[in-house]
Amino acid sequence: MPRPCKKRRVICNPLATSFGPRGASNLKLESVTLTYDELEAIRLADFEGLYQEQAAEKMNISRQTFGNIITAAHQKVADFLINSKRLSVEGGVVDVGVCRFVCGACGHAWSVARGAGKPGECPQCKGNEFCCSKKIGKGKNNQTCWRNK
Numbered sequence: 001m002p003r004p005c006k007k008r009r010v011i012c013n014p015l016a017t018s019f020g021p022r023g024a025s026n027l028k029l030e031s032v033t034l035t036y037d038e039l040e041a042i043r044l045a046d047f048e049g050l051y052q053e054q055a056a057e058k059m060n061i062s063r064q065t066f067g068n069i070i071t072a073a074h075q076k077v078a079d080f081l082i083n084s085k086r087l088s089v090e091g092g093v094v095d096v097g098v099c100r101f102v103c104g105a106c107g108h109a110w111s112v113a114r115g116a117g118k119p120g121e122c123p124q125c126k127g128n129e130f131c132c133s134k135k136i137g138k139g140k141n142n143q144t145c146w147r148n149k
Contacts, residue, residue, distance in 0.1 A: 007095040008037040008069075009060040020086040032080045035092030038073035045070050060095070104129040 020029060037059070044055035056066035080087040101119060102109045105127035112119060121128055 005093045006061060006065075007093050008040065009058065010036050010040040010092075010094040012036070012040045012043045014039065014089055017089040018086065019080070019088075021084045024084070024086075029084070029086045031086040031088060032076045033091065034073060034076050034080075034087060034089050036089065036094045037092040038069055038076065039089050040094075041066060041070040042073050042077070099132050101130050101132055103127055104131065 040059060041055065044050045044058060045052065048055075050058070052066050052070070053063045055070075056063045059066060061069075077087075079085060100109060100111050101122075103122035103125060106122060106125040108122055108124035110119075110123055118132075119130070122130055
């Protein structure tokens with residue numbers, strides 16, 4: 001019996017999840033599916049320029065697993081480019097995670113997906129003084145606070 005797949009930590013949340021050759025919207029094209037963990041591996045290794053060991057740590061997986069993911073991702077992207085296929089980004093065993101925010105003015109707490117960016121205002125009172133609360137270590141609570149202008 002194979003081991004269950006461990007969730008990969010992902011912060012990449014692309015605005016577009018489907019790509020294809022220009023002018024081919026009506027054509028029946030073969031499709032390649034890139035999973036979110038494969039996209040994250042490309043972001044970390046190729047865009048951020050991290051070594052595999054560093055990137056694997058950020059994704060909460062082993063270096064060997066990261067190597068397997070990035071190899072599969074590169075193969076799929078090459079297939080998409082060389083053979084003029086349609087590319088979609090979906091699926092994968094991932095943990096997107098959330099950032100928890102607390103408003104200093106009204107005390108309202110809310111969460112947004114990690115990687116989605118800093119909110120512009122509190123959704124309840126529309127105030128601009130809030131903190132991103134992160135758990136660090138053994139029960140220690142660290143907060144990053146700012147005032148939006």
